[in-house]
Structures are given as structure tokens and as C-alpha cells.
Amino acid sequence: MAKKLPIVPSAKAGSMAEAPSGIIWREQHPVIGDKCNQCLECIMFCPEGALKLENGKVAVSLELCNGCGTCAFECPQKAITMVLEFSGDRGIFPLKEGKS
Amino acid sequence: MRKGGELVKMTLKDLPQQDLFGPGNAGCRGCGAAIAGRQAMKVLGARTIITMPASCMATLSGLNQKTAWSIPFYHTLFEIAPAVSSGIRASLEAQGIKDVNVVSWAGDAGTADIGFQSLSGAAERNDNIIHVCYDNEMYMNTGGQSGSQTPIYAMTSNQQKGKRTGKKDMLKIMVAHDVGYVASATISHPLDLAEKFKKAAAHDGFSYIHIMAPCYRGWNIPTDQSVATARKAVESGFWELYEVVDGKKTRTHEPSFIPVSEYLMSQGRFKNLSTEQVKEIQDAVNSHFGRKEAK
Numbered sequence A: 001m002a003k004k005l006p007i008v009p010s011a012k013a014g015s016m017a018e019a020p021s022g023i024i025w026r027e028q029h030p031v032i033g034d035k036c037n038q039c040l041e042c043i044m045f046c047p048e049g050a051l052k053l054e055n056g057k058v059a060v061s062l063e064l065c066n067g068c069g070t071c072a073f074e075c076p077q078k079a080i081t082m083v084l085e086f087s088g089d090r091g092i093f094p095l096k097e098g099k100s
Numbered sequence B: 001m002r003k004g005g006e007l008v009k010m011t012l013k014d015l016p017q018q019d020l021f022g023p024g025n026a027g028c029r030g031c032g033a034a035i036a037g038r039q040a041m042k043v044l045g046a047r048t049i050i051t052m053p054a055s056c057m058a059t060l061s062g063l064n065q066k067t068a069w070s071i072p073f074y075h076t077l078f079e080i081a082p083a084v085s086s087g088i089r090a091s092l093e094a095q096g097i098k099d100v101n102v103v104s105w106a107g108d109a110g111t112a113d114i115g116f117q118s119l120s121g122a123a124e125r126n127d128n129i130i131h132v133c134y135d136n137e138m139y140m141n142t143g144g145q146s147g148s149q150t151p152i153y154a155m156t157s158n159q160q161k162g163k164r165t166g167k168k169d170m171l172k173i174m175v176a177h178d179v180g181y182v183a184s185a186t187i188s189h190p191l192d193l194a195e196k197f198k199k200a201a202a203h204d205g206f207s208y209i210h211i212m213a214p215c216y217r218g219w220n221i222p223t224d225q226s227v228a229t230a231r232k233a234v235e236s237g238f239w240e241l242y243e244v245v246d247g248k249k250t251r252t253h254e255p256s257f258i259p260v261s262e263y264l265m266s267q268g269r270f271k272n273l274s275t276e277q278v279k280e281i282q283d284a285v286n287s288h289f290g291r292k293e294a295k
């Protein structure tokens, strides 16, 4: 006899990407420079899946990045620079160039 | 990887761009477990069901009504992830569904300590599942206590003078279960890891993959050093990359044998090590690889 099982709520696939938590406490983010030769290593090493190949170029999603710096450290071309920013619950304020 | 009967080396470009796990996960910066999950899912693919006991990985990949997985993900009780996977496999078989990978994915405690009996049972029954241990060598989700996978002398939150006993060799234990596929892997060698997941998925029977996954908080390293630390572990010979297929062991990466101290001393958890203790670990590595002395 088949039991009537209760229907339990289940989460929508991939829904955490809609409200990523890491950016709340991010302190720096990567900027990808011209030296990038699309070797894709940084993409494999990103814990957040924040890096993607878009139109033949590696692009970073600042929605997802939490600023660990692994991509910049691992890049064989040294094409990625981490740029400091202020972050907090009021959002992200990139430092203006030339000021600190 | 084989293409038209010829053996070609897989490259990063062969792996799919799509992430079935990852985006938005609540892991700490540079989380080694999350990196391992992303790399593995590139190979396992969308036809995968994953079970996971209490651990960092379960917490960071599912909160409230949200999940970072795009495949069915089931959060189990601590002791039973492999048993739940066995059950899922049995039900798929009863329905005649054959093209699904069933994976249980646990931390080092969920694998080697608290989850060990169900893992051992599933291995002994040779159930057609893949068990993955992502090993951060501590109980990170509850604050970094020591477990059986913590290496000797590492400082943890409950052993501040360092652990007094060595790491239990889970790979040897799983080989002793006489299962068809057992492999070690780590996040700094994604293609090696990918090949191993391919083989495990193709293997009809129980497979075990043990991934070293550094944790910046527990290991006391900078947030950008998880991958680099894993690489040092491999290149020093501290973490050997190999696979055991039907009882036959093959090393999949020859280390360059950098001094083990480069691996140990870059981590805060080993900062209290004496020169003798470092030498003791180096000697153990040398004798494991049958080497006379380190360069």
C-alpha cells in the first residue's frame, strides 16, 4: 500500500545566486587586465563561480565575487589585479583612483 | 579522455562553462570545499543526485529556501549520507533509470568519523555510488575541532598544543574494502580531479574520492592561498595524488619534492612546529616515496 507522503517545500535550483551573501563583506575585487590569454585557470579556481568566459573574454560577476583573491594569485599571466573597495550593508564603494 | 580510440589529454577548455554548483554559495573567502564542488560538478553533469550530511558544504550550499545546487541535493543526517545514496540508487534501479550518478559528498568527519559506518556498509555492499570526502582536516562547521583526518601536530580549536596522533589513512581503509575505484585528488590539480571523477562515474560499483580541500580559517592561511597550499602539499609529497583501480595503485602526478617545511610553515596551524618535528614529517614523506633525503 502506497503511503501518502507529505509534500515538503524544496528550494528552487540555483536560487542562492539571486541573493549572494559574499558581496556584503567583500573588501576587494578582481580587475582583469589585457595580459589575459583566456587560459581559464582562474575560472576553475573561483569558489563562487564568479568568473565566466563571455564573448571570448574572461569576465567577473561582481554580484557573486566575495573577493578572496585566488584568481589574482593563481593567474599564470599575472593579468588580474585586486582593487580595494569599501563594503558594507550600504553597498560597495570602489576607491577612486589616486585617492586612498 | 579518449577521442576516436586515441588517448588525448583533457584540457580546461573541454570542461563545460555551466556551473551546476557554486554561484551564490555562502562559503568563506577562498573556500576549498566550494572549489572542489565546482570542479567535480563540471564532470558529473546534470544527471546527478547528491546527498550530503551536516558539514560546511551542506551549510554553504543551502540556506532557508535557497540552494546553490542546480541538481537534486539532499541534506541528510550526519551519519547516513552513503546509506541515503544507496537507497536512491536502489530506487532508480527499481524504476529502470540508469544514466544518473548518485553521489554522497561529506566532510572529513562525515566520512572518516561520524559517517564511517554507513560509508563502510555501502562500500562493502559495493553499491553503485560515488562517495566523496572533501577533507579540510578539521570539523570546521562547528568551529575547527580535531578529528581523525587532522594531521599530526596541527593546532586546532580544541588542541591548542597540536594533535598528538597522525592522520588516519582513509584511502588505505577504502582500498581494504576491495572496491573498484579509489582515488586521492586536490583542488590545485583540476584536470587530475576531473579525470578521476570521470572514471568514478564510469565505474559500475562503489567509488571513493578523497579531495584535500584547504580551509583558510582552520589552516590559518591568507584567503587567496587555498589552491596554492594544496599545490604545496602535492609538490612536497605530503599529499600523494594517486588512484587504485581494482587493487592496482598508480601515481597520477609525480611531485617535484619541494621541502615539506614550505607546505607546513606557510600555515598558521603549524607555526609551533619544532625543527625536529618538521624533520620527522619530512622523513616520513621521504620514506613513503623511497627517497634518501630532501633537496
Ligand SMILES: Cc1ncc(C[n+]2csc(CCOP(=O)(O)OP(=O)(O)O)c2C)c(N)n1
Binding pocket: B033, B054, B055, B056, B057, B078, B079, B106, B107, B108, B109, B110, B111, B136, B138, B139, B140, B141, B142
Ligand atoms: C549527529 C550529529 N552530531 C553532531 C553534529 C554537529 N556537527 C555539524 S557539522 C559538524 C562537523 C562537520 O565536520 P566535517 O564533516 O569535517 O565537515 P566540515 O564542516 O569540516 O566541512 C558537527 C560535529 C550534527 N549535526 N549531528
